[in-house]
Amino acid sequence: MRLRRSRAVAACSVAVLALTAGCSFGPPGPDQAGSPPNLPRPSVAPTAGGDESERQAAVTVLAGKLEVPWGIAFLPDGGAVVTERDTARILRIGPESTASGLEVTEVKRLNEVRAAGDGGLLGIAVSPGYKTDRTLYVYYSTDRDNRIGKLAGDGALQPILTGIPRSIEHNGGALAFGPDGFLYAGTGDGTPTGAQAANAKSLGGKILRITTAGKPAPGNPVATSPVWSSGHRNVQGITWDERKRMFATDRGQPRNAELNVIQKGKNYGWPKADGNGADPTLTDPLVSWPSEASSCAGVAALETLVATACVVGKRFKLLSVTGNGTVLGSPQELLTDEFGRLRGLAAAPDGSFWVTTSNREDAGTPAPEDDRVIRLVFSDGGAGRS
Template identity: 75%
Template structure:
């Protein structure tokens, strides 16, 4: 089944439908700002899955003709801010719409960004106090390093954290506010041999936890250090589920793509480990896949559903995670090679998933409509409300 041209489509996937009927997704909690995008209701034709439940996936192309959209975050009005890695543009997508999808406008182009390789304008996060402070946070590359900066209502970009290792590849880029109000930063090791991921003095190959001023947050494993976890190859996605369990994608390892549950002070093994291992001092991934079938960028969570969006794998994986952190059943596949390389994946304020393609880059094979942002809505209490 192909979805290359249509603005909206509905599909039923037997594998996806194997998610348990007891799953109850529903809308996010009241702490997640925003409202549903202004979209027409997708048509839904119910069909039966193997477990007897009627579930479908409504797929809507929200925006087209973007250039390597990397990060997505949401403003209080329900619109999204989207970064383009290579153009260094911040776009606003929605909430207004027309016959072609959501309206896309350029908010700002950041002259401080120096794109090359997989570096450029990467992650973006919206201040939890955006209604009053109008502040965005971005992860970006310069000629010398990767940085986190803040941007107030179209003003000048102000760096708050510098010195993250910069290289042609494995620059990390994940950026998100956690349930605790602190800013989490996923970095890449930035070296061919992985010499920085286990070095506590380096910001490379880490997940960092900082304040909005860029300082180490109180309660970090080591006082006055921003490091929250270490031993990462290339962290490009961060998300939390309803239990405040934290997830991160691991991309760029030669053998295995990983989805990790992140805990305070844990070591995830790079470069000693590539995928699951037997060293008790290292933390194994929740799930690992062959690199060619994964190399995932974004991760999103809603209720018991955790999903990843994969670049080399050109697919999404969906996992049903129980309250105690166990994966129920096998991860299911969605959009397998339907839209090419998939990068950003986030949970929208209305409970739908938004995913971006990443085909307008050297490794991609772009469709005339690429790059795109796609909205996914699951029926019967699944992600989103159609």
């Protein structure tokens, strides 16, 4: 499959930040509940492909001038909540639009967060019962540890799981509800030696599966532990495809970054394996790439496609995954070096991909419009149908 990007990038590049002082978790008005987002269009529509081997994409910038946007989760009305790692703000993007993009408002700034290195306000998840419970869940760093907390209707942050290892690098941060209704979190090892990932008693270097109260979910490999899988370096993205297969990115290895298919109780190798290994007791990744050309964070799935957003590699990778779990053809690349470092990624309810840039951090080179939220739409009837 050959992937070509439409040369058109929409002129709507910057959304106005309309900041609000309070928490806006209250119920939506009757004219907004369940309404689709009013999305800006690309300035020029992509050219229709001649066959299925030519998958083209149109790119629209939905919002700009953000500060290291990290997690993305969608609300029932089609708008999204987005975290900013370093400012500890939760932003609401859309579904309302302005002349320059989607409307951006500040929902909440979390004073409990202590940002440093790659720690701060990281993943965010919307409760499956959000229409009635108005609850958000966040993964965040303090001075001592990483935590998972919930924000209910009153806007107060309540920790539900503490003691996840904290370090300057490799803090993990992925957070999402699975098809089973339980909350999954990806953590980082946080040590040079990989001691946390190999330690069954540590929450570091793991994928966790918990209830909304922060307790180990029923059916976990060990009934008293929140650990679902182990042997991870730095899990910053998790998702499920239409077959309910779980995928997770793992970055921070010296040589190879990974995309893994996650299964209950499996060990994914760190620190013994960096990419594919020969140890039959460890689980090899679905795909691994040289870290300097990938180091992918966000991951999302739409139909038969699985996509990753790469921070160091500054590109968007797209894989076609078959029904039996193998990759069809070679992974395709998009946006290489066009928007800089890419981090957050989510599949939107309308069938598009939303991806964030991460240029306003120490290793980035920001443009005046950074950081941005970008929407990708594919024109051939695949993911991201208009």
